[in-house]
Amino acid sequence: MIDLQQIHKTFGAFTALDHVSLSIPRGRMVALLGPSGSGKTTLLRIIAGLEHADGGTIRLDGQDATDLSARDRRIGFVFQHYALFRHMTVADNVAFGLKVRPRDSRPSKSEITDRVNTLLKLVHLDGLAGRYPTQLSGGQRQRVALARALAVEPRLLLLDEPFGALDAQVRKDLRRWMRRLHDDMGLTSVFVTHDQEEALELADDVVVMSQGRIEQIGTPADIYDNPATPFVYQFLGNATRLTATVQGGTAHLNGWQLPATAPDGPAVAFIRPHDWTLEDAATGANATLRHASVLGSSLRLDVTLQDGQDIEVDIRRDAGQAVPAAGSALRLTPNRVAVFPATA
């Protein structure tokens, strides 16, 4: 279990982490999700001991690790660009963490060889032990980096944008494989990503970060269904941002009266494209279709509301169903809306 309390870090005038606290229970896979500059990589590096926080404490398994050097933390770290030792073979890379142990705790040569072979088999690279990193593909390098990190039996595995440098198909395959590996080996993992899809698909818990602060922590379902802040709403899923006015617990928007907890005054409402119902326009149109496009099993409608705001609507489409013509009048009702006070 890792426990971070009030971690603070500045680089010159820039605040990378603003008193961040976070606990990660054993066995979980946690995603640190945020745009670049949100502090997620800095937080990861601080956990690893590759960066010292200006303030705050880190506890690993109940032990104060704040002043522990990276060397002594027993944490696995997979670097974004893998940081494989370029002059060592794959096997030597994986063996490195075992070979550098002090003599009394260092496994014997044959034990190291066995362990390396087991790990390479685990990451499906058993045929490539003698290769050099430059002779490997991106996905293979990534798995070498992983095997190298796992060789020291880390109590925690940290991954910095683990799939960032890979192309789309490899990324998908590795993602699934990674999740299985995590479960099979009973690891505790934290990975950094800016890809919300990756975070939601892979993680048990998602930590959404912005500007050095944690915006929300929760399961993927939590985060997606109940975003705590406008930032989370916009960062996860393409929600449309609309302006509204709140009066006495009701938000007024394009003629709809929507429940809202925000105080009276100008407000912003977030609605996801698939949270709309298309009704019979004969009962009173409130929007105009600008353009309709077919996206496989769904229909993407670019719509202008009566009050002039543009929205995106995704609705289910049955095969053979007619595509509405541009300019048609529509009647739309939002199913799910989140309203926040309109602040800067």
Added chain:
Amino acid sequence: MTASPPLQTVQGAGHDPAPAPRRRSLLRRQVIPGFTLSMGITLGWLSLIVLIPLAGLVIRASGLPLDRWITVLTDTRLLAALRLSFGGALIAALINGVLGLIVAWVLVRYPFPGRKLIDAMIDLPFALPTAVAGIALSALYAPNGWLGSLLTPLGIKVAFTPLGAVVAMVFIGLPFAVRTVQPVLEDIDVELEEAAACLGASRRQTFWMVQLPTIAPALATGVSLAFARAVGEYGSVIFIAGNLPRVSEIAPLLIVTRLEQYDYVGATAIATIMLAASFALLLVVNILQKWNRDRQGGTR
């Protein structure tokens, strides 16, 4: 964002209040080990070998009374020596600019048999000890030497004249010009000249209007480096120049002469002037290199 719903940043309960920020020194904050050791060696060695001895020269020079400075600086022998060192170096550097551009151009753009060998030879003046270059050039250009015997009938005297000093300065400066222009030429995009050709430029126009401006900063840097090297050059020049006071005597040699006469004041004064000139040149080179980087950076 301040009025948004409260952040739920901590899972679980019962955490201690915020701990007091820990004090960490600058050195403690480095993650990779060995900062103190490596920085200590670096600064210690730098001070011992370079900074303190150079400071010693400057301190000595600043201790000289004004009238001594005036005596030293108005010495016609010194003025002649400075004129040869700086003037000769300037001529040599400009020659190097032209030769260096041609050589770099050919090495980068025209594959021909033996190109790699020629390329490797460029660095010969870097690697060849200056004394060796000095006696070789002097033998070569002596009136009975391989080249001297060809030039003397034409009325051109090289050895034991100021021209000899320039020849030696060209020799030692050539690699600076070639090696600064070469990488820039290599990096020039073919598309650049293709674009110029498509726009109707002739080969000559493309060179003068597109390529030369692109490599100008690097060429200027190379010329400055060659100049800086030539100004301070000693070994290769003294054998060929003849070292006639007020005619073919270079400033570094005059420093040595003064030292041999135990005229420490004179030697210090000349050295200070030359050192100041070197620093000024260093500044120029730095500015030129920044110009070069900016120009190279702007195209990609």
Added chain:
Amino acid sequence: MSKRSLREHSATRLSLVALTVAIILLFLLLPLAQVLQQAFAKGPAVFWQSLQGEDTIAAIRLTLLVAAISVPLNLVFGLAASWAITKFDFPGKSLLVSLIDLPFSVSPVISGLIYVLLFGAHGFFGPWLIEHDLKIIFAVPGIVLATVFVTFPFVARELIPLMEEQGREEEEAALVLGASGLRTFWSVTLPNVKWALLYGVLLCNARAMGEFGAVSVVSGHIRGLTNTMPLHVEILYNEYDFVGAFAVASVLALLALVTLGIKSAVEWWHRDELAATRRH
């Protein structure tokens, strides 16, 4: 650059190539040939004999000694400086890099003079040294000091740009895997820069053995004692012993050629492991 559709006329190309070859032959190769021709002017026997002179042997020995002391010193310095400069962030870094490069822009004569002013008989520490019967100027320590000064930047300036390019991630990876700082340096950093290091040491050594101006000022030219090979060349030359002078010079020229050969081989075979500025 592979496409050559808009090239100069072949006549222009041919004359430019010819001009280049002429420049190289005339300016660079002819002096080299001159050295060999003069060295063997009276036959190989005289050449060989002139290398056997007692003073010549002493000069060769001193040159090797000076290089054997100053090159390792600058090697250690170069490694320390490039580690400090590329693996850490601190204010004043670019100033430090400029200061390390400083000896390259100082005239060799001045490089010698500064030590004379410090340690010479009339120098700052002169009286104290005389009192304690220590000799630096006109002795081997002065020659070593001057040589260290002129070769000071060689190793560092080859390593710094390369290590800057390589970044810190591999060292960080090694640390996270439990390696000590020394272990990280030996097994991760050093193997990554070994060719650049060899390159720098090679140039450093060539200059250390060939330095003339700086050493000339501090040496005192005492035959058999403080005469290095380049200084010995001068003495022989001034005594009109041309075969002797050029014989010693040819040994130095051979050293230069070997240096160039290894240097080109490193550039050719390991160009990826040199700093970008070295990859022609």
